Every structure is written in C-alpha cells, then in structure tokens.
Amino acid sequence: MRPSEATTRVQSSAIRELFALLSRQDVISLAGGFPSAAAIDIEALKSAMARTMSQTMPAALLYGSVQGYEPLREMIAGRCRGFGMRLDASGIVITSGSQQGIDLIARTMVDPGDAVAVEAPTYLGAIQAFQARGANLVSVPTDNEGLHIDALETLFEQHRPKLLYLIPNFANPTGAVLSLRRRRQVLELAARHGVLIVEDDAYGELFFRDPPPPSLLALANAEERQWVVHLSSFSKVIAPGLRLAWLAAPVELMRHVHLAKQISDTHSSAISQMVGYHFLNAGSIEPALSRARQYYAKQASIMRRAVEAELGKVPLVTVAARGGMFQWIELPGVNTQALLPKAIEAGVAYVPGAPFFADRAGADSLRLSFASATAEQIGEGVRRLAGVFSGAR
Structure with a gap:
C-alpha cells in the first residue's frame, strides 16, 4: 500500500517516538509536555x-x-x-x-x-x-x-x-x-x-x-x-x-x-x-487556574534550581520560564539529536530542538518539560543530563 503524499511529506514527531520510553521504569522523561494530574481539580x-x-x-x-x-x-x-x-x-x-x-x-x-x-x-x-x-x-x-x-x-x-x-x-x-x-x-x-x-x-x-x-x-x-x-x-x-x-x-x-x-x-x-x-x-475555572499556576510555578522553580546546581559548569544558554510548561536549553556546538541515545542510556529523555524548526535548524538545542515529573525525578533527571552533557565536549 502507498500512503498519500500529504502523509509522507509530514516529518516524523520526535515526541511521538519518545512515547515508548514512558513505560520504561529506568528512564526519567523530561520530554512530553503533558499536563499533570496533580494540577487538575478532579473534584x-x-x-x-x-x-x-x-x-x-x-x-x-x-x-x-x-x-x-x-x-x-x-x-x-x-x-x-x-x-x-x-x-x-x-x-x-x-x-x-x-x-x-x-x-x-x-x-x-x-x-x-x-x-x-x-x-x-x-x-x-x-x-x-x-x-x-x-x-x-x-x-x-x-x-x-x-x-x-x-x-x-x-x-x-x-x-x-x-x-x-x-x-x-x-x-x-x-x-x-x-x-x-x-x-x-x-x-x-x-x-x-x-x-x-x-x-x-x-x-x-x-x-x-x-x-x-x-x-x-x-x-x-x-x-x-x-x-x-x-x-x-x-x-x-x-x-x-x-x-x-x-x-x-x-x-x-x-x-x-x-x-x-x-x-x-x-x-x-x-x-x-x-x-x-x-x-x-459553576465558577470552577478561576480556582482551577490558581491551582495550575501555583503547581507549574513550583515545578518550574524546581527545574530552574536543578539546572543551576547540576548544569552550572556546562556551557549553555537558558532563560527561566515565566509561565507554561517548558524549559528551553541551547548547548552551542552539541548535536542534541545525536546525543539523545546516550541520554536514554543514562536514564533520562528530552526532546531535541531540531524538530521544532521548520528548516531543521536548532541542532544544538533541546526542550525539557517540568509539567508532570515529580520533584525527585526532575532533580535526578537533570543530574543525569549533566553527566551526558559534560561527556559530550
């Protein structure tokens, strides 16, 4: 069977391909931007x-x-x-x-x-x-x-x-x-x-x-x-x-x-x-927003401190998140797509930056998500990344 041209011209999603890792207990995923159940007002x-x-x-x-x-x-x-x-x-x-x-x-x-x-x-x-x-x-x-x-x-x-x-x-x-x-x-x-x-x-x-x-x-x-x-x-x-x-x-x-x-x-x-x-x-949206903001602000702070503590000696460019779910990192001279298998081997996953560029530029960048990982997972995940990044130079 031959799929349509519309299907074949769409580039594969690095995020979708990382989904399989989420079931592996030995890999900490800082990849997917999934809202956390902890931020949802279930009641x-x-x-x-x-x-x-x-x-x-x-x-x-x-x-x-x-x-x-x-x-x-x-x-x-x-x-x-x-x-x-x-x-x-x-x-x-x-x-x-x-x-x-x-x-x-x-x-x-x-x-x-x-x-x-x-x-x-x-x-x-x-x-x-x-x-x-x-x-x-x-x-x-x-x-x-x-x-x-x-x-x-x-x-x-x-x-x-x-x-x-x-x-x-x-x-x-x-x-x-x-x-x-x-x-x-x-x-x-x-x-x-x-x-x-x-x-x-x-x-x-x-x-x-x-x-x-x-x-x-x-x-x-x-x-x-x-x-x-x-x-x-x-x-x-x-x-x-x-x-x-x-x-x-x-x-x-x-x-x-x-x-x-x-x-x-x-x-x-x-x-x-x-x-x-x-x-x-029922007026539930404002309390839900307050809950989500507080939760993700705390998560972002945990990741920021982990990045400062573990990656402080790694030459990189990053800016603290002011909202949302993501931390963007640039590693001049490092191909993050090529480095990903080593990161997975070390037990941590991220999304390489290149797929976010229409022209596939940005090979020296990556996205981390602080949305759904626990504080312990964020700290340990960034620590594992530090070892991977340090060995890449």
Whole structure:
C-alpha cells in the first residue's frame, strides 16, 4: 500500500517516538509536555460531570451543532470579552483540542505551495499540520521577546505568506513571550501586507507571576483590524482528556471553518462540551487556574534550581520560564539529536530542538518539560543530563 503524499511529506514527531520510553521504569522523561494530574481539580470535574448527567441528558449523548454547544460558546465569549476580545457565541467554534483548530485553519487557508510563516522554533504539531497541506514553511527568528520584527518584515516582502502562525504567550518550546511593542508591530505589518495572523494561545493563562500583554486579537479589535484567528484550549487548565478547545475567526472565514469542521468530525464531543460548560458555569475555572499556576510555578522553580546546581559548569544558554510548561536549553556546538541515545542510556529523555524548526535548524538545542515529573525525578533527571552533557565536549 502507498500512503498519500500529504502523509509522507509530514516529518516524523520526535515526541511521538519518545512515547515508548514512558513505560520504561529506568528512564526519567523530561520530554512530553503533558499536563499533570496533580494540577487538575478532579473534584470540580466530578461535580461538572455529575451535573452533566443529571441536567443535560439525553442531549449529551446525541449529535449537536457543528459550531459547538451554544451555552459553552456563550461562556467562552464572555470570558474572552473580559480580556478585551470583541466576541460573541457566533464567532466561536468548539474544536477537539487546539491541534484540530490548527488543522482546520490549514485546511481552510493553505493550498500546496502557499508560503506560511512560522516562528523558529515553534510547535511541532503546527509544522506537521501545515506540511500536510503542502505549505512552503518559512521561518522567522525569535528571542525572549518573540519574533524579530525586521526579519518578519523582510519575510513578508520576499515570500508574501498566506498566514503567520505564532504562539505569543509562554511559547512551546521556548517559553518566550511576545512583547507588547512587537505585538503592535506584528499587527501593523500583517495589515500592511494582507497576512492572516493565527494566534495560538494555549498557555496564556498559565503565568507564574505577571500576566502576558493583551492578545493579538484584543489589540486588533481595538484597532478595528480583522486579520487575527485566535486559538485557545482548556487542555492545560481543566483536563487534556476532554479534548476541549476553541477557535475564533473573522466572519468571512468562519463559514469555511464550519465546513472543514463538519468534514473533519461533525462536531466535538457533546459530553465533553457540556462538562466544560458546567465547569465554567459553576465558577470552577478561576480556582482551577490558581491551582495550575501555583503547581507549574513550583515545578518550574524546581527545574530552574536543578539546572543551576547540576548544569552550572556546562556551557549553555537558558532563560527561566515565566509561565507554561517548558524549559528551553541551547548547548552551542552539541548535536542534541545525536546525543539523545546516550541520554536514554543514562536514564533520562528530552526532546531535541531540531524538530521544532521548520528548516531543521536548532541542532544544538533541546526542550525539557517540568509539567508532570515529580520533584525527585526532575532533580535526578537533570543530574543525569549533566553527566551526558559534560561527556559530550
């Protein structure tokens, strides 16, 4: 059997290939960015599930709207308005995770050969979604404040991309936050060149101390600009198993998104949507956010101290995480992909940096996740990494 070209042109996921290691008791995984069960408000979820069973049956077992459960969309729109986004329920589509939202935009907007601008590095799942549509991915360098604006302007002029995909808040994999000044510059450049912005905000509410600047959609709304698609998710805050996220798009794009969604899966799980609605309606989201922020801030602090203590003598570049789930590390002169088998042999796993680059650059970088490992595992895992890194020079 011969698979389709769309399938074969998608690069394999280093993260997926690392999944097999998670069952090995001798390997500490600092690889996957999985939300921890310890950060989930299980009792609040049980209550939301009970209300779903008692108040919204049998509707939760039947087919629903392609856009999603309207009471949930109204709750989401209300929260978004609190963050400065001008949204109502009609401007939102419920998706089965943010990954589906990315895929829907790729299906709706991208033809084979179209240029799509992405950050370097960026979320691997987005790279794969755009590759599957035959996109010509062009990369924009980044730093701790996000995209390099001069490079972005040059890229827009030379490649005329169909869209720009970016993660402005606590980015996966770097943890970078796009500064307010650069957000405004990105909006101005996108409007000038007619480039759609796809804002993936899966981590924006997982800040440890200071919240990030207003979303690109909120800033665009304030300036009466209609060039932003906004993606967000409950996976990192309520529970990833619900596969509950949403997409907001300009009205002229939304009908095409509806069609792509209908073709994809008809609609997202009705039960999950109603559980999400009852969770929000009960006021459980703010306590859940507080719980998650405190948990991941503690985890990040544990990893930061471990990196400082164990890797202090290893020449590397890293910046303390301010939110999200990841610690990005650069090891000048070290090929982290080639080093991974030695790390696994030493009993620790990470994700090499190269897969996060559309052009497979970043061979001297890696991503660690502090999300789901215990404090003891983080400390011991980083200690094992120190031995591997020291032996690589």
